[in-house]
Structures are given as C-alpha cells and as structure tokens.
Amino acid sequence: MLNIIKAYAVKNLCYISAQKMVPKGIVVHSTGANNPYLKRYVDAPENVGVNQYGNHWNMAMPEGRKVCVHAFIGYDKNKQISIAELLPLNICCWGVGRGKKGSYNYNPAYIQFEICEDNLADKKYYDDVFKVAAEYCAELCRKYGIQTENIVSHYEAYHLGYGCNHGDPEYWMKKFGETMGDFRNRVSEILKSNVDRKENREETVVENDIIKKGDLVSIANNATYYNGKAIPSWVKSQRWYVKNTPIGERVVIDMNEMGTNYICSPVHKKFLTVAKKELSNCPYLVKITADCLNIRKDAGMNTAKVGEITDHGVYTIVEENNGAGASLWGKLKSGAGWISLDYVKKLNK
Template sequence: MKLLTCILKQNDCYHTKRTIQPKGVMVHSTGANNPNLKRYVQPLDGDADCAALLAQLGVNNNKNDWNRPGLDVCVHGFIGKLADGSIASVQTLPWSWRGWHAGTGTSGKSANNTHISFEICEDGLTDPDYFRLVYREAVELTACLCRQYGLDPLADGVVICHSEGHRRGIASGHADVEHWFPKQGTSMDDFRADVAAELAARPEPEPEPAPEPKPEPEEDDDMKYYKTLEDVPEYYRSTVEKLVESGVLKGTAENVLNVSEDFCRTMTVLDRLGKLV
C-alpha cells in the first residue's frame, strides 16, 4: 500500500470538524470513468507539501476536485492512479472525523456517524489489471484501518460497501461497489475475507519488551577509606593523629573519621615536607 495525505481543507465537510468513533469502513466507488486521483484530490496553494503532492497526483486543470467549498460530499480517502500511472491511496480527511459519504438510509440513520469511508476511482469497470491493483490497495487500506481502530472485518456490518449500507438502512440508494466487483469475479464477502487474511498475515507487532533495568553505573572509585584512626595504616597514622589532635580533622563523636587513602597519603607527604606543624 502506498498512502499519501492530502486533506480536503476547503471542503465544507472539513469545516464541520465533527468527529466519530469509527465502528467500520464503508467502501465506495466513484461511479464515473476516471481512474485518476487528481480528478478528486488536489492540494491547496498554501499547503507546505503542495508542489510535492501535485507532482505525484498530477494537476487537475478542470478545477473540479473535492478540495473546494460548495460540495455535499466528502470521504476519508481515495484509491486510484497517480500521475505516473501507479496506484496509491490518499487520505483526505482525518480518519475519525465525520465524512459525508453515505447520505441517510431508510432507517433514518447514516453510516456517516459510524464508518470511515473511501472511494475507489472507477475506470470503465472492464479492465482486470486495474481492478486487481485497486482491489488489493483497498484490502490493505481497510486492514490498516481495522487494525488502527480495533475492528473485526468479519463482524456483522463492520466492513460494508455503499449498496450493502443501503440494504441495512444506513445509506442512500447507490449501487457501489456491487455494480463492479461481481463483474471482476469477486464480492464484498471475498473482500472481507481478504481483509481478514491480510490482518492475519501481518500480525500485530509484539509490544516492545520493557527495557531491562540498567545496572547502576559502577562507582568508578575503588578508593580505600579508613573509618577510624585505628584503621589508618601505621605509615599514615602519625600524620592523621596530628591532624586530629590539632583539631584540623574532626571526626564524629564516635571517632569516625572516614578518611580516604588519598587524603592520608597527601597529608603524610605534606607532613614530611614539614608543612604540617
């Protein structure tokens, strides 16, 4: 799967900024013979990645893409052809925002409130090569969304197409994708099974094991300490004694000095040099 992002910020749907808790994915197809993503998806002039996106998508000179006000439709993504003819997905709304893709069904309810949606750009519906590629892309995108939102693609009503949504009373009366998939020898049942297989083939990565607690850094100090005057070796003791007696070195009440060997050696040298009185 190749996934680009080009959010349709000029679409009125984007401005509602309503969110949903995704309970499923609704698969649509565009109903028009134009497999090019640029027909529907264009960045805005001010977008930071505008030039890069235009290079990938191609330029829609008809200015009839969906990144403009005045439309009553908006989906979360499109699958179709990039400018170089390869197939990609483009995310066009944040996944958990409420899209305008399903209309209202006979129950009075709408999958807009529950389902993430994407459109597969239709070609003439007879090319098996194009179909195989966009079908595969749709399987992978749907698996990715199921994983992200903890959805079971085989559970009832989770992964459905627009026409299935219509039969369930939660979408307007459209034929997509059942006017196309069967022509290519497949069905939404196959699609759901393929999404489940895709999820099973790429099991969720094991959570990273908690890092082993690092051992405390070794004290870079094998310095010897002498707790009391009695512990100080004889060759330093007279010097240390002198320091204690003169009151320069004060231990605790229990005569604990905790002097280091370095200290003792330094003081002894000074003592021998006559620097200590």
C-alpha cells in the same frame, strides 16, 4: 507498504464542520465515473498531477453537493495506485447519505473511501486497486480495532438502513465474479499475517517491561481497574498512553492512541503490556520520507498548521511528545513547530 498521500480538502464544508468521530466500521464506495486518476478528485498536484478543470473535491461543495469521503484510491501522477486522504480519520465524512435507520456518516460513524472506477473492463486495474483497498482496510482495522464484518459496501449500507440507495461497488466486483464477502475475507487474511508479525515484534519489547510515563500500553483481556471494577471492552480494545510516572504497581492510563479519548484510570501494571516505549534520547537527526509533511504548532494534528516540509531533508528533533494523529510527534530544532514522526527515518548519530 501503503502509499498514503495526505491531501486534506480544507475548503470542503465537511472538513470545515469537523465533527469528531471514533470509527466503528468502513464503507467502501466506487466513484461511478470512468476516471481512474486521483487528480480528478484530489487537490494535491505535486503527488497526483494537476486537475486542469479545477473540479476536484477541495472546494466547499463539489459538484454542488455537500459531499466528502475520507479517501480516494486510484492512479497518482506516476500511474501508481495510491491512497489520498481528504479528511483526518477522526472527523465524520459525508459519504453514504441517509437510510431508513440512520447514516454511517455519523452514528455509528464509519471511515469511507472511494475507489476510482475506470471503464470496468480492465481486470489488471481492478485487481490492483482492490488489493490496495484491502490492505488499507486491514491497516484501518488494526489501527482502530474495527471488526472485518463492519466493512461494508455502499450497497450493503443501504440494505442495512444506513445509507441511500446506491449499488457501488458491487456492480463492478460482479463483472469479475467477486463479492463483498470475498473482499472481507481478503482483509481477514491480511490481518492474520499482520497479527503474527505484530506478536513477534511485541515479544521483543516486553523483555523490558518497566512501564514509564508516555509509554503506549495495551490492556489484557482479563484486566480490571486498580479498584477491581470491570473495564469496558471499548477501553480494553484500544491502546493507551501512561499519564504519570507509575507509583508501585499502579499505572494511570489516560489518552488513547488516536487522541480521541481521555480516561485517566488506574490499572494494575500486571494487566498492561508496553506496545511502544516513550523515547527520550533527544536530540537526534531524522530524514523526512513524506513528499509533503505538515508542520504543526503543537504535538497534534488538531493544532494549527504552521508550515510544511517538501525537501525530504534532514532535520534535528529536540523533543518528543504524544498527540492526536500520529504515533509520536517531534519538535524541530529551528522552533518552526512539530512534525509527525510517522513520516521520517531516524538517522544514526
């Protein structure tokens, strides 16, 4: 299980400019400085420890540069390897600069993360940190439908014409006889094992194939719209929420899983498979599993943060809804707001 710390760099100009994106690939960086501790870059003292120098990236311009990446991977405060996300994955980062053809910061927009370097001599740290990086990439590929060939290093981004001239992280990988090709293969292997698991899981869901409003559905490869017109592949490659209670065999799908697209399109139900059922057995109790979980004004990461939960406590959810940034949102009984249900454990009544 990946340990992902949400540590948004809310003071960074990149976070503030919040240019929307749909991820098309991934750029892997390494930091180029001997400091494997997340606290150097990440402002989340409770998870990664205190940065005594205050030179983390939660400031307008770290090191005087307009720079920010989506995530860092390195040691947390317990010297465990963790991932810290500085930006939501649906806004552009400033990571790779610009090459002669353009920039993977914007178009096409890539998710970008930095692996914290040490002195580049410790094989164990290298193995551990790249293992987590590969698992993270696999998770992102699965979630956003990214092809493994669209995972590139900063070095490759430069040679493809979409980044400035840097050599990371190849100069590090080379010391241990590895290449980005090896890294991509490793991600593919993880994805293969995930696919097996996913198919098993979905088979059990399909038994109950009545499609309801709010269900998350995937689309068959040979599907057409209800009127017989072709469905573009970017639509078929994603999962969508059912907008209204279906009438007969006509099912209207609208918002995608990430909450970045709304298509409001009718599809015949025979082409749809329920990936996740809308639940409606509220109220129920949950135990918070995240160290720090934001409370939002509404169901969506794009709505205002109105508080946070840091006590790992038990809370009552009185309503559920779909929204950006989480597979499902739950409304707190207290009326304080909504939380992502990805970071809770449902308790039996």
